[in-house]
Amino acid sequence: MNELNRRTILAGTTALSAMALLPRAHAQTSAPAGLPARGEFVIRGAHVLSMDAGIGDLTSGDVHVRNGEIVAVAASVNAPNAQVIDGKGMICMPGFVETHWHHWTNVLRVFMRWDDPQKTYFPITFKYGPHYTPDTGYRSVRLGVCEALAAGITTTGNWCHNVRSPAYADAEIQAMLDMGIRGRFAYGNPVGLPNDKPIDLADIARAKKQWHGKDGMMMLAMNSRGVDNAFATSRGAIGPDMAKHEWAEIRKLELPITMHTSGIGGIKVLNDNGLLGPDVQLIHPLNTTPEEREALAKNKVYYSCSPIGEARRPAPIQFGEMLDAGVLMSLSIDHITTNDADMFKNMNVLATVSTQQLLRMKSKFTSKQMVEMATLGGAKDLKVDDKVGSLKPGKRADLILIRTTDVNIAPIGDPYDALVTFAQPGNVDTVVVDGRILRRGGKFVGIDQPKIMAEAMDEIEKLKSRAGS
Numbered sequence: 447m448n449e450l451n452r453r454t455i456l457a458g459t460t461a462l463s464a465m466a467l468l469p470r471a472h473a474q475t476s477a478p479a480g481l482p483a484r485g486e487f488v489i490r491g492a493h494v495l496s497m498d499a500g501i502g503d504l505t506s507g508d509v510h511v512r513n514g515e516i517v518a519v520a521a522s523v524n525a526p527n528a529q530v531i532d533g534k535g536m537i538c539m540p541g542f543v544e545t546h547w548h549h550w551t552n553v554l555r556v557f558m559r560w561d562d563p564q565k566t567y568f569p570i571t572f573k574y575g576p577h578y579t580p581d582t583g584y585r586s587v588r589l590g591v592c593e594a595l596a597a598g599i600t601t602t603g604n605w606c607h608n609v610r611s612p613a614y615a616d617a618e619i620q621a622m623l624d625m626g627i628r629g630r631f632a633y634g635n636p637v638g639l640p641n642d643k644p645i646d647l648a649d650i651a652r653a654k655k656q657w658h659g660k661d662g663m664m665m666l667a668m669n670s671r672g673v674d675n676a677f678a679t680s681r682g683a684i685g686p687d688m689a690k691h692e693w694a695e696i697r698k699l700e701l702p703i704t705m706h707t708s709g710i711g712g713i714k715v716l717n718d719n720g721l722l723g724p725d726v727q728l729i730h731p732l733n734t735t736p737e738e739r740e741a742l743a744k745n746k747v748y749y750s751c752s753p754i755g756e757a758r759r760p761a762p763i764q765f766g767e768m769l770d771a772g773v774l775m776s777l778s779i780d781h782i783t784t785n786d787a788d789m790f791k792n793m794n795v796l797a798t799v800s801t802q803q804l805l806r807m808k809s810k811f812t813s814k815q816m817v818e819m820a821t822l823g824g825a826k827d828l829k830v831d832d833k834v835g836s837l838k839p840g841k842r843a844d845l846i847l848i849r850t851t852d853v854n855i856a857p858i859g860d861p862y863d864a865l866v867t868f869a870q871p872g873n874v875d876t877v878v879v880d881g882r883i884l885r886r887g888g889k890f891v892g893i894d895q896p897k898i899m900a901e902a903m904d905e906i907e908k909l910k911s912r913a914g915s
């Protein structure tokens with residue numbers, strides 16, 4: 447064992463003995479205890495990329511925030527009572543909005559390998575998933591949200607395909623709220639649910655009442671098992687009749703629906719059964735036909751693209767074809783078990799693997815459009831663009847500052863090219879969610895990351911013992 451691991455484990459042991467005295471994690475109240483208050487501050491002299499067509503970019507601009515709301519974005523703002531944050535040498539932009547991430551699997555990163563077929567995502571999630579308790583979910587979500595915030599992600603689409611009980615769903619949602627991140631919880635089946643059994647529709651209705659819109663930070667959705675039979679053993683696969691039944695019930699609740707469709711023919715099945723619509727998000731639609739892409743565009747379905755994971759699949763990412771067909775797209779992390787939570791890298795990988803394809807396409811694509819997909823595009827996909835996704839008076843203050851003076855990025859020419867080509871999470875200096883400054887100078891404020899890490903490590907040991915490994 448190296449020194450770093452030994453120290454981490456020792457720190458973990460101390461934190462764990464203190465933790466035994468605390469109430470059960472999932473029984474905590476929804477108040478984000480310990481998070482910094484929303485105050486009034488003004489970021490001065492930053493290179494502002496507002497992602498708002500009316501405001502545009504300001505090479506030196508100010509952003510004024512009060513009580514969680516953006517009150518002004520301009521070249522110079524009068525805010526005499528506001529705390530001043532020096533934005534010189536920084537890009538100020540909306541926080542990243544990633545649109546699908548299986549947070550329940552975050553702690554499983556210690557077991558997985560992308561280069562060993564026995565230890566990839568599905569064998570490992572299938573092995574450990576049935577042994578999850580609400581505490582496992584709570585701690586796993588918090589571990590991943592630390593990484594998200596550190597990487598400048600201010601909204602996450604938590605896609606849970608292992609909801610084991612109502613208490614389990616509550617624990618994951620509570621973890622998101624406790625971390626101060628904005629998000630959507632997509633409620634799905636537990637791992638191992640027989641394909642002929644519906645998911646717990648009554649509890650989705652209950653969870654909607656309890657959590658949807660909570661503190662303005664939480665949205666609910668339903669995740670559906672796939673209809674294309676891909677990965678049927680682990681994530682479930684249903685026929686069109688089950689999909690029609692479940693989707694109709696969810697639509698009565700006016701909740702959006704999200705589904706993985708990486709196999710062949712899934713979109714055709716959905717389209718033939720009249721199931722597509724603007725309330726649908728599809729994850730990794732690879733292998734699509736021209737007719738399927740046309741159906742996606744016509745029905746305003748969002749494609750949540752996870753470039754790093756998709757670039758490892760046998761079928762190519764059809765980015766150019768999707769653009770030519772007019773399909774709406776957003777970017778997502780998927781999981782952090784064999785990927786990390788780096789939206790810069792995801793933008794870069796998508797641009798890189800698509801370069802040759804785009805040369806053959808009608809559509810042209812710029813770095814600015816890529817950044818727009820990673821911010822406003824994600825907000826539109828998750829239906830939170832009335833609140834976030836751009837820097838504009840009246841919107842909530844979800845924003846990040848990125849240092850442009852660091853060695854890997856300086857000096858910057860076009861700021862969008864710098865973000866797509868050079869930037870990395872280590873350049874993210876400041877992270878603000880709903881007006882709370884959760885990271886400053888690259889360090890957490892009001893979030894005890896070592897404690898969260900210790901809890902995750904403790905949970906991994908418990909999980910191993912329950913799974914008999």
Ligand SMILES: [Zn+2]
Binds near residue numbers: 548706729780
């Ligand atoms: Zn996924």
